[in-house]
Amino acid sequence: MNPGPPGRSSGEAAAESNGAVLRLEDVHRSFGGVRAVAGATFAVAAGEVHGLIGPNGAGKTTLLNLVSGFLAPGAGRILLGARDAGGLPPHEVAALGVSRTFQNIRLFPDLSARDNVVVGQHLRRRASFAARLLFLPGARNEERAAQEEAERLLARVGLEDRARAHARHLSYGEQRRVEIARALASAPRLLLLDEPTAGMNPVEVEAVARLIRQVAAAGTSVLLVEHNVRLVMEVCDRLTVLHFGKVIADGAPAAVARDPAVIAAYLGDAA
C-alpha cells in the first residue's frame, strides 16, 4: 500500500471528471469536547455507490447528519454540486436533491406504506391548493400519478401487496424497505442510506444490495453507511474509512480492506 490515504488523488480526479455530486472539504464538527468529525475530506461521484465505514463512534452518522442538514459544520465546506450546502436546513438540502434514510427507522407510522411514499414526492409536485380545492383535473391527475408512482416504488422494493398497510403494522425489514422507497420518491441525485440492512435476514440483504446497484445504475449516487462488511465489499465502488472523525483510508474496496491503517482501526494496533 502507498503511504498516506490510498488512492485519494485518483479518487479526486475521478470525482472531478464526473462532476462530484457531493464533496466534503475539511469538515469539522464537535460536541462539547468531543470531535465527532475532525477534518473529513472526500467526494462522491455521480452514479457511484460510496461506502462510509468505520468502527462504532467513528462519526459516520454525524457525517450523514451534516450532509443532510440536521447539523451545521463547525468548519469546512459541504458542496452539493457547486453549491455550499453546509448549514442549510434539511428541507432546503432536500430541495438540492439529497434524500436519506435513518439508522433508527423514521416512517410516518399512522400513514399507509403508500402514503409514506407519496409524502416522499412532496418536492416533485406542482399543482396548487386552489386547483385541489376546486376539483380541477390537474390536481386530481397529479394525485393519481403520485399514488401510482408510490405503488411502482413499493413494487421495486418488493412490497406491492403491502401498500395499504399502516407503516406501524409492517415488519422491521419491510419498514426499512418502505423507508428506502420513500427516499427514492423524491428522485434524488444523492441517496444517503444509514445502515439500511440492520436487522434484515440474508435474503432481504441480498435484495437491498441489488436495489442499491440498480439505483446507482440509474444515475443516483449512494452514500452508504453499513456494518455488513460483505454487503459493503459487494456493492460499493469506493470506500471511505472514518476513525475518530478522520478519514484514514479512501479508495477501491479491495485496496481499503488490505490497508494496514484500516486493519489497525478495526482490530486494534498489534504493535
Next chain:
Amino acid sequence: MEALATFYETYQSTIAYVGLNALLALSVYTTLSCGQLALGGAGFAAIGAYASALLTLRAGWPFPAVLLAAVVLPALVAVPLGLPVLRLRGVFLAIATIAFGEVVRLGIVNWDYVSGAEGLVGIPQKTGVWMIYLALALALFVLGRLRGSRWGLALEAIREDEPAARTMGIPVARYKLAMLVAGAALAGLAGALEAHFTFMVAPSGFGFEKVVHMLVFAVVGGSLVHWGPVLGAALLTLLPEILREVAPRVGLEPGPLRQLVNGVVLLLVILFLPRGLASLPLRGRARRARWVES
C-alpha cells in the same frame, strides 16, 4: 311544520352555540393536525370579538366588512406570535400560547376604552344562525379538501415524525405557522359571530376555561379527521341542555351534574377511545379490512 318552527324558536340559541363551538373546536384542530398543541384560541377569539364589536359600535362598518376584519386581524397577530413560539414543542408551546391568551384577556380588562372587565354591551344582533353554519360548512369544506392532498399529507407527516418530514423537503416551520394563522382566523370569526349574536362581549368569556373547552371538544370528537372536533362540540354543547331537562326529574341540580357528566365523558373517551368519537367508524372499517385480509 308548526312543531318544527316552535322547536327552532326554543332551541335557536343552542343550535347557534353548537355551530359556534364547532368553529372554535376546528380552530384547535388546525394546529393539532400537524401535531402542535397551541392553546391561544381564546385570545384570538377575544381579538375577533372585540375588534368586530368596536367596528360595529364605534365605526359603524357594514357587517360583512366587520366579519372580514375579525378574520384578518387575529390572523395577522398570529404571525409575530407564531414565529418565535412555534419553535417550542409539546407542553412548552401550550404554556406559551396560554400565556398569550391571558395577556390578551388582561389587556382587555385593563383597557378603559372597551369598558374593562364589564365588557361591551348593546351590540346589535346581526349574526344569523345560517351565517354560523355557512362559515362552518366552508371551514369543513376547505379542511376536507386539505385531507389527503399534498399539503394535508405534509401536515400528517409533520405530526408523525418531524425530522423525517423535513428530509422530504417539507418546510415544517411554514406549515405550522400557516395552521396557527388559519386557527386564529377561525377563532376570530367565531368570536365576532358570537359577539353579534349575544349582544355583548366581556373578557371573562375568554379565559383559560374557554380554551380548555375548545380543546376538550377536539379531544372528545377526535382530531384525526376534520369532522371529529365538530362532533365533539355538538355532543358537549347539547349534553348540558339535555341534562337541564333530565336533572330536576332525578332530583339533582343541573349545574354540578353538568360538570360531572362532562368529566365522565372526557374520561371515558380518553380511556376507551383515545382517538375520539370520530375513530369509531374508522375502527369498524379497520376491523373489516383485517377480516378481509385474513
